[in-house]
C-alpha cells in the first residue's frame with residue numbers, strides 16, 4: 327500500500343514538474359499570464375519561419391513561432407525597459423526592448439519558437455541529449471556583433487518586463503568622473519550583454535550558472551593574464567570536463583578590443 331502511495335505521489339510530482347516546464351509565463355509589473363505550448367501553437371499569431379543561421383544549432387532551422395512584439399502587445403512598457411528571459415536552467419538575460427521592438431520591418435526580428443510535440447527538436451550540439459525545447463528565442467537576420475549569442479535563450483520558462491540592468495544594479499556602474507573613452511565603460515556594456523546571464527558580480531545580477539566574478543575574488547586577481555584571454559576565447563583550452571558550460575567567445579562575438587574592454591571593467595571594479 328505504502329509503495330503504491332509513493333509511486334502515485336512520485337508520478338503526480340513528475341507530472342507537475344513536466345506541466346510546469348511546459349508552460350511559459352509572460353509578465354509585466356502589474357501581473358502575469360501563463361500559456362501552454364498547445365495554447366501558443368494554436369494561436370493565430372503562430373507561423374512557420376526559417377532561421378538561416380541558428381546560433382545554437384549552428385545550421386538552418388525551421389520553427390513554428392510567434393513574433394516577440396506580438397507577445398509583448400498589451401503589456402505595460404517603457405521604451406527604456408528591458409525584458410528578462412528566464413530559462414529553466416538558472417540562465418537569465420535582460421534584452422533591451424529597443425532590440426525586441428524594431429520600428430517597421432527593420433531587422434533583426436525576435437521570435438518565440440514553440441516545439442510541436444509531433445515534431446520534436448534535435449539535441450543541441452555539445453549539450454548531450456538536451457534540446458532547446460519547449461520554448462526558444464530565435465533571431466532572424468541577426469548580426470552576431472549586435473545580437474549577443476546569449477540572446478538566443480533556449481529552455482525558456484518566463485518573459486518578464488523589467489528595469490534595465492544599469493538601474494537595477496547600479497553597483498555595476500563606473501564612476502561618472504571616468505573619462506568617456508575609458509574602456510571600462512564599453513566593458514560594462516559588453517559584460518551586461520554577454521556575461522551577466524550566468525555570472526553575478528558581487529551579488530549584482532540574477533544568473534547563477536557560473537560563479538560570481540566579483541567575490542570572494544575577481545578573476546583579474548588570480549588568472550594569469552594570457553590564460554584569462556585564452557579562457558574567454560575557448561575555456562576548454564584552459565580546463566575541460568564533460569559538464570563545462572562557460573561558452574567560447576570568438577572574435578565575431580567579442581572582438582579583441584571588446585575582450586580588453588571587459589577585462590578593463592573587471593580590473594576597474596577590482597581596484598575601485
Ligand code: HEC
Pocket residue numbers: 476517520521522523524525535536537539545558561569570571572573575588
Ligand atoms: C552560458 C553561461 C555563461 C556565460 C554567458 C558566461 N559564462 Fe563564464 N562561466 C560559466 C560557468 C558555468 C563557469 C564555470 C566553469 C564551467 O562550468 O565551464 C564559468 C567560468 C568563468 C570564469 C572562471 C571563474 C573561476 O574562477 O573558475 C570566468 C573568469 C568567466 N567565466 C568569465 C566570463 C566572462 C567575462 C563572460 C562574458 C564575456 C562569461 N564568463 C560568460 C558560464 C558562463
